[in-house]
Amino acid sequence: MSTRLRKLDMAKNPFDQFSKQLLEEVLAPFGAVKTSLEVPGEPQFVDVFFEPTSPPANTQDLGLLGRMTQQPSLLEPFRNQPTPSEIRSCLLKLYQVHGNVQRKAKRDHESIPDSDLPFLWILASFASQTLLNGFGGTLTEDWGAGVYCFHPSFRTALIAINQLPNTEETLLLRLLGKGQTQKQAINQVIAFDTRDSRRAAILGLLANWKISIEITGQVDAEEELMMALSQAFLEWEQQTELRGELRGRQEGRQEGEQRGALKEAQALILRQLTRRIGTVAPAIQTQLQSLSLPQLENLGEALLDFSSPTDLLDWLQNH
Template structure:
């Protein structure tokens, strides 16, 4: 089954975000039908784990189908997505052997559209709800479907993880927001890795169709930072490994407790240890040095 780069990344991206808080199945096959859902998600009971996902965490509070679209979805694509939802709901009903499942337990459909058109939203009956932010349109309640117009979302921290799946300037600004996050941010490195992998998959022939030049430049920045960080981390690991080997030759086997303390040293202290170990004669010298630099 052929997939374009956006399909591949959007599914991988959603899986990376949602796997810690529930069960994610990509290309989930609808029972009895040759149809596949892009992402089928069932949350764990500990829904509080999704709090740092902002709007994305809000929409995955219950079992749901996630269907990302790079371009504005067509009438047919919306109809097919809703049809998939109905098939999934029917399968859930068969599994429980209940003719009338409670509405609250039925899966929802979220169409994640990088962009939308006014005629489409009007034809689907999409409407904004007071308790949801702008850019989210709900079809009539019967269909349990929401369309997230990513390019209409407010540019806030709460929407960042969905705006990454936008396009052109929306995506560009979202990537730059990720680059501006503190290096200690728990999601920053994993997102940079994912964006770097995404860029690698975009060949030159696809680049113009895939995104505007500004967004492509933002991808390049994310890729370069990830590459530099990876190289730096690799060099640091190599230096720690070398110092441990030198210590073993100089004073014998290094205890695990001392190894752990060496692994925790800042790079500047590590370089200082590399010079100091030349004067060590036994384990006591190492322990004294570690005590002085703790």
């Protein structure tokens, strides 16, 4: 996972941008991810379309999100409860994608069973029972709390993020929640071991979201969210600075080791020259100190044929 801040998108909805970036970040190693995928007809865009590798990679580290995306999937995140109209719009995009898949299969003289068609996941921070009843959303033993499956023919499920259990398996989805649900998830990311690559990557995305909110002037809209994002930003900044400091120390050690090796090589060459041609003049010693390690290695081979100081002067002039 990348640890740098991404280029800011001056979108009117920073959450929309954050949710797309987070899903793209965590899913990209396991398949093809397309954000804002345009579908035919009236201009409409799928927030995130994911197509897993074949065969599907091991997505155990993604928890519940990994289970959800074992098949081609449309993911539509909502900061608030979606309206019935918004859900129907998601369904329309799903069936337009199905139409594209089926037309391609027909051109290739192939048959696509319904079970292989892309699945729609509506990710809502919360959802009322009235909304769920309106689309026949029901809980199942296979998926557990918070995952409401529509009738199988719809190829759709709605995730009520606030109802997901507070476990490691649901963490990535709870980051797309709201209020205490999201705050707890952010705190859990902060509590990750600093050596965990997910920590820096997710904190970087949260820091990016904070900056986007500030740029678009929505700071006062969600004070609780800004407090959580500010903490994430500070943690990301500290970790980035620490990594930079450690990198500097490592580079310093390497540079010191190289200088030490160079001095040892210079001393060795000087001893060998003294044995071969006698005392080496101070001015010549100064020239030897300007040679690189590879040059000193070459001189170490050449001096075996030296018989006088003139041989050394000739070599230095040519090299």
